[in-house]
Amino acid sequence: MHASSDQSGVARRRFLKGVLATAAGSVLVPATARPAQAAGTLPAVGQTVNLSVSVVGAVMTTGLQPGEHTLNFIGSRGAKVMEGGPDFVRLQTLNFQITAEHPNFGEIIMRLPDIDVSPPSTLRVSSGELTETWIENLQISFAKAGDTEGPFSFATEKPLQATATMPDWPPHEGTNPDGSPAGVLYSADQMPTFTADDWRVDFTAFPVHLGHQAP
Incomplete structure (x- = not known):
């Protein structure tokens, strides 16, 4: 018992x-x-992702108005994951547009050109981290220049080239102190420059953040 x-x-x-x-x-x-997607793994081929884009503190010079002009852009980028290789995938930008407001220029719009010949970005995995190399041809337009009504449009002379390393992709979205969205900071290896006839638009600072927009 x-x-x-x-x-x-x-x-x-x-x-x-x-x-x-x-x-x-x-x-x-x-x-x-x-x-959840495991950290340090490539995203599945075929999916599309919407990313928030913010560029807070961009510094621009242009022949339209003398001096340096500080701009805060906000907008979005749509990207599709495409086949790559054993340790990388390609990211095709489907749409991109960011806007800023300035007292001398009104609304400033930066977007994809009507005919986009940008190569796909690459997202590569190494040592448990992901690195995106992002190359984008863009165009920029200004609603006005001082008292002169536009629009004034400029085509890419040199594309934006930026890189970022992150634990997973898409990068997580955050928030700036002013309430604008922020994500992973992409380092601009080459600032975008634009031309139209004899006029130029150059950026000397372009701190771009990308983050995932939840559906």
Whole structure:
């Protein structure tokens, strides 16, 4: 009788351990949670992603108005993941537009040209991290220049070239102190420059942040 009681106690302890293990597992991975992409892995080919874009503190010079002009752009970029190689995928920009307001220029719009010949960006995995090399031809337009109504449009002379390293892609969206969206900071290896006839638009600072816009 005593031995039978001991055996039933052992069985109950084993049962409770199994229940606790199952409960712990359900806390760590809730049944309603969507499976997350593991850090340092490439995204699935074929998916499209909307990214918020913010460029706070861009510095521009242009023949339209003398001096340096500080601009804050906000907008979005749509990208599609395309086939690449064993350690990388390509990212094709589907749409891109950012806007800023300035008292001398009115609304300033930077977007893809009507005919976009930009090569796809590359997203490469190495040592558990992802690095995007982003190259984009753009065009820029100004609603006015001082008292002269526009629009004034400029085509790319040199494309934007920027890189960023991150644990996963798409990068997570954050918020700047002013409430504008922010994400991973891309380092501009080459600032975008624009021309139209004898006029130029140059950027000497272009701190661009990209973050994922949740559906």
